[in-house]
Amino acid sequence: MLTWMDSLKGRSLMRLTSFSDEEMLDLINLAAQLKARRAAGVRGDLLARKNIALIFEKSSTRTRNSSIIAARDEGGGAEYLTRPDIHFGKKESVKDTARVLGRIYDGILFRGFSQQTCEDLARYSGVPVWNGLTDDYHPTQIFADFLTIKETFGSLKGCTLAYVGDGRNNVANSLMMGCAKCGIRYICCTPKELIPDAKILAEADEVARKNGVDIRVFNDPKEGVRGANVLYTDVWVSMGEEDKAAERIKMLRPYQINMELMRATGNLDGKLMFLHCLPAFHDFNTEVTKDCGALEVTDEVFESKYSKVFDEAENRMHTIKALFVSSLCDRKNV
Ligand code: CP
Ligand code: NVA
16 A cells, blocks of 8 residues: 655655655655555556646656656556747747646646746646756656665664765756755865755755754865765766867866775775766766866766666656656545
């Protein structure tokens, strides 16, 4: 028997502050239940007759596929819509598109550039809208990260997470607030040019204090990671910032997660894991990273026993499923 709070029914997720601390923890708990249920071979019908629109302006492997399979596993459907597929923002305003899709679909997951677009979709569609990544936030990622930490360490409280890299990107912003909400110490190791936005930091700091933890920013990664249990990084160049690649690579080289940095935690023989939202530049060249070798993480760390990145990637599906279920499913029918 699945149990969850029903307060998220009909609600949107714009960023992690959309949910209370308790609701966030409850959603992670529901994801763990759904994961166990799937492992036991149960394909349910919690999302039967529910249709979800996936509006994607940026590329995606995990978020897109997790959403499709999450819906399908529970008897629902998801339709993948990119900008060239629909009139969105070209021949038709976001407001009108929202009102049309809201009449047809039960929910909308949006991945794109502007946070405002996501908020406008929620405002005008009349159905739950979930932020699947914008330039500012990536809230659904954090549910998967924390489910992975919980599975590995047994609990979230008492952990110290050190994020090393671009301290003001979408993942870092959401991770900082997620840690604050769930009672995890958040350490941000980043160059002074990339420190978190003051307003976003202050907002998270207030929540962290209420939950008895602190947030700290270090320019020296070796000093910052001391005592950390989770080392987390993300790409140095986020989608939409490709023109900054050369500058970022130069700036962030000292922030690469390698074995030396893992050792600097002092926890190599204790409680330690490596997380990355993926995709990761650990061992190959691309158009963006020609001849640069490994960037934000070495292959040695990525492939090590500390690395839980594929559990984390799988958990995107279970947590997105929990999000869809808690927003769309009537608990009375379970
Ligand atoms: N972590 C993540 O959001 O991956 P995708 O870009 O593949 O969706
Ligand atoms: N910060 C990255 C996250 C990718 C999942 C980006 O926006 O490209």
